[in-house]
Amino acid sequence: xxxxxxxxxxxxIPVLLLVSLITFGLLWLVPGDPASMFLDAxxxxxxxxxxxxxxxxxxxxLVRMAQWYGRVLQGDxxxxxxxxxxxxxxxxxxxxxxxSLTALAFVVSVMLGVAAGVLAAVRHGRLADQGMMTxxxxxxxxxxxxxxxxxxxxxAVMVPIFPAGDYVAFATDPWxxxxxxxxxxxxxxxxxxxxxxxxxxxxxxxxLGQDFIRTARAKGLPESYVVVRHGLHNAMVPIVTVxxxxxxALLGGAVVTEQVFSIPGLGRLIIGAVLSRDFPVIQxxxxxxxxxxxxxNLAVDLLYAAIDPRVRLE
Amino acid sequence: MSAAxxxxxxxxxxxxxxxxxxxxxxxxxRSFTIGLVLVGAVVLMALLANLIAPFDPLKGNFKxxxxxxxxxxxxxxxxxxxxxLSRILHGAQVxxxxxxxxxxxxxxxxxVIGATAGYFRYADGPVxxxxxxxxAFPPIILAIAISAVLGASVTNVVIALAxxxxxxxxxxxxxxxxxxxxxxxxxxARALGAGHARILLxxxxxxxxxxxxxxxxYVFAIAILNEAVLSFIGxxxxxxxxxxxxxxxxxxxxxxxxxxxxxAPGMAxxxxxxxxxxxxxxxxxxLDPRMAVTTR
Numbered sequence: 157x158x159x160x161x162x163x164x165x166x167x168x169i170p171v172l173l174l175v176s177l178i179t180f181g182l183l184w185l186v187p188g189d190p191a192s193m194f195l196d197a198x199x200x201x202x203x204x205x206x207x208x209x210x211x212x213x214x215x216x217x218l219v220r221m222a223q224w225y226g227r228v229l230q231g232d233x234x235x236x237x238x239x240x241x242x243x244x245x246x247x248x249x250x251x252x253x254x255x256s257l258t259a260l261a262f263v264v265s266v267m268l269g270v271a272a273g274v275l276a277a278v279r280h281g282r283l284a285d286q287g288m289m290t291x292x293x294x295x296x297x298x299x300x301x302x303x304x305x306x307x308x309x310x311x312a313v314m315v316p317i318f319p320a321g322d323y324v325a326f327a328t329d330p331w332x333x334x335x336x337x338x339x340x341x342x343x344x345x346x347x348x349x350x351x352x353x354x355x356x357x358x359x360x361x362x363x364l365g366q367d368f369i370r371t372a373r374a375k376g377l378p379e380s381y382v383v384v385r386h387g388l389h390n391a392m393v394p395i396v397t398v399x400x401x402x403x404x405a406l407l408g409g410a411v412v413t414e415q416v417f418s419i420p421g422l423g424r425l426i427i428g429a430v431l432s433r434d435f436p437v438i439q440x441x442x443x444x445x446x447x448x449x450x451x452x453n454l455a456v457d458l459l460y461a462a463i464d465p466r467v468r469l470e
Numbered sequence: 471m472s473a474a475x476x477x478x479x480x481x482x483x484x485x486x487x488x489x490x491x492x493x494x495x496x497x498x499x500r501s502f503t504i505g506l507v508l509v510g511a512v513v514l515m516a517l518l519a520n521l522i523a524p525f526d527p528l529k530g531n532f533k534x535x536x537x538x539x540x541x542x543x544x545x546x547x548x549x550x551x552x553x554x555l556s557r558i559l560h561g562a563q564v565x566x567x568x569x570x571x572x573x574x575x576x577x578x579x580x581x582v583i584g585a586t587a588g589y590f591r592y593a594d595g596p597v598x599x600x601x602x603x604x605x606a607f608p609p610i611i612l613a614i615a616i617s618a619v620l621g622a623s624v625t626n627v628v629i630a631l632a633x634x635x636x637x638x639x640x641x642x643x644x645x646x647x648x649x650x651x652x653x654x655x656x657x658x659a660r661a662l663g664a665g666h667a668r669i670l671l672x673x674x675x676x677x678x679x680x681x682x683x684x685x686x687x688y689v690f691a692i693a694i695l696n697e698a699v700l701s702f703i704g705x706x707x708x709x710x711x712x713x714x715x716x717x718x719x720x721x722x723x724x725x726x727x728x729x730x731x732x733x734a735p736g737m738a739x740x741x742x743x744x745x746x747x748x749x750x751x752x753x754x755x756x757l758d759p760r761m762a763v764t765t766r
């Protein structure tokens with residue numbers, strides 16, 4: 157297992173280097189002069205010079221790249237052009253908000269999605285199956301930011317059950333946090349719920365058709381025990397493998413959902429930076445999200461290897 | 471399946487009847503037919519937008535601002551007095567065109583990159599590490615960043631969304647190419663002296679198409695969803711171009727006073743994406759029954 161972990165860690169080094177190269181190269185895609193894109197058309201030559209210097213644009217490409225790597229390796233993502241503070245500081249301050257929203261949506265979508273998928277598989281071909289799968293398909297096809305807006309209209313304004321925003325930090329008041337984050341979580345979890353439900357159903361159907369399930373039933377085990385212990389435990393393996401992809405989708409969705417519900421997280425920071433062309437913040441945010449995603453995928457791979465020893469030999 | 475393969479070795483049926491049989495199997499699939507009807511309806515409405523839209527989608531009317539749905543304006547008007555139905559019909563044109571172009575570019579780029587990595591062993595490592603690096607970014611964030619950097623326009627939105635969707639597609643193509651590469655008919659073609667280009671195009675890619683077709687259908691659906699996100703955030707095609715996402719963004723501030731501005735275009739996205747997802751499910755059932763459910 158230790159050898160597997162070491163090999164997996166080593167394999168992620170080239171990917172990490174490429175990820176940071178892509179993030180750095182993003183600025184190179186800017187048509188024309190990034191500094192003049194950040195400033196207005198009427199900016200003075202001095203202001204342009206100052207921003208160019210702040211962004212390091214007065215240096216040759218390779219020098220800039222070397223400097224970028226040197227700084228990033230020390231955890232320095234540079235200065236925001238707009239916020240007048242360090243990019244890393246601004247990101248770290250907002251990260252917990254985004255991570256808590258993502259984590260909560262992840263738990264909700266896995267729990268409800270697995271439950272729906274198991275129910276559909278057990279009632280294969282019947283009304284409950286068709287109903288669940290129709291719901292899952294619709295969930296998969298709904299634009300999550302639009303669902304958020306509709307939920308605000310229906311469940312926050314028309315029938316005021318949950319608040320439509322006004323984020324409360326978990327540290328301030330856990331109950332208020334849960335109450336205020338309920339609607340964003342649901343609108344974010346919806347898509348992945350549909351996805352998990354469909355995966356669980358097809359995986360369960362495959363497992364439930366196998367010989368050891370028939371044996372378990374023939375032994376006289378109660379049906380619920382067969383479905384959960386023998387069925388679900390084996391059916392979860394393919395679901396674990398896609399958990400990494402799910403977290404990526406949820407992180408991306410969280411960025412947009414924060415915008416709808418005015419939640420002060422990483423997403424609002426990045427989108428604010430996007431709209432004001434604050435390039436260092438865009439780059440820093442991208443790099444951070446990619447690092448989180450890579451770390452999650454590493455954890456998923458290790459978890460997978462722990463569940464299924466055959467993986468370690470590949 | 472084995473029966474069909476058997477007849478193929480003895481007397482190959484004329485291609486037209488094989489295609490007919492395939493079409494018949496597709497049309498017997500409920501998911502595919504429903505999807506086809508939904509997508510067909512949306513495409514038809516988009517194509518006929520210039521003829522059937524009751525109003526100019528860009529022209530406001532200050533006497534008819536935020537009119538609720540009713541006889542004159544079936545889906546109401548927005549805060550400029552623009553007819554929502556007309557904007558949705560014209561928006562469908564833009565949004566579907568973006569989705570189609572993204573699907574097309576992703577299919578070509580995914581096929582080229584995936585086939586290169588899957589067929590040439592020495593290319594596999596470097597190419598796939600690069601794809602892994604692109605896949606480390608949540609796709610929508612990558613698209614937002616690229617679109618923001620390139621500047622807002624229809625072309626740049628297509629580029630951004632295609633870049634975000636290509637790595638996963640390349641991985642799908644690579645996986646099926648690696649299976650086909652080892653087939654006996656590929657070895658036979660090589661033994662007959664066929665070059666790499668001929669083997670790749672005529673034998674490998676032709677036989678590895680099924681997963682790509684399915685994936686590209688889903689990419690179309692994802693592109694419509696993600697275009698809406700980009701427009702909603704403000705890095706989509708610049709106003710006043712109507713797109714599904716842009717109309718929703720307009721309605722956002724009036725979600726309480728005039729919910730129809732927001733609700734109707736969202737339903738249009740839902741119908742288009744649902745239709746495409748059902749098409750994809752149907753294609754998958756018929757072409758490639760073993761493929762797992764795909765994600766966004």
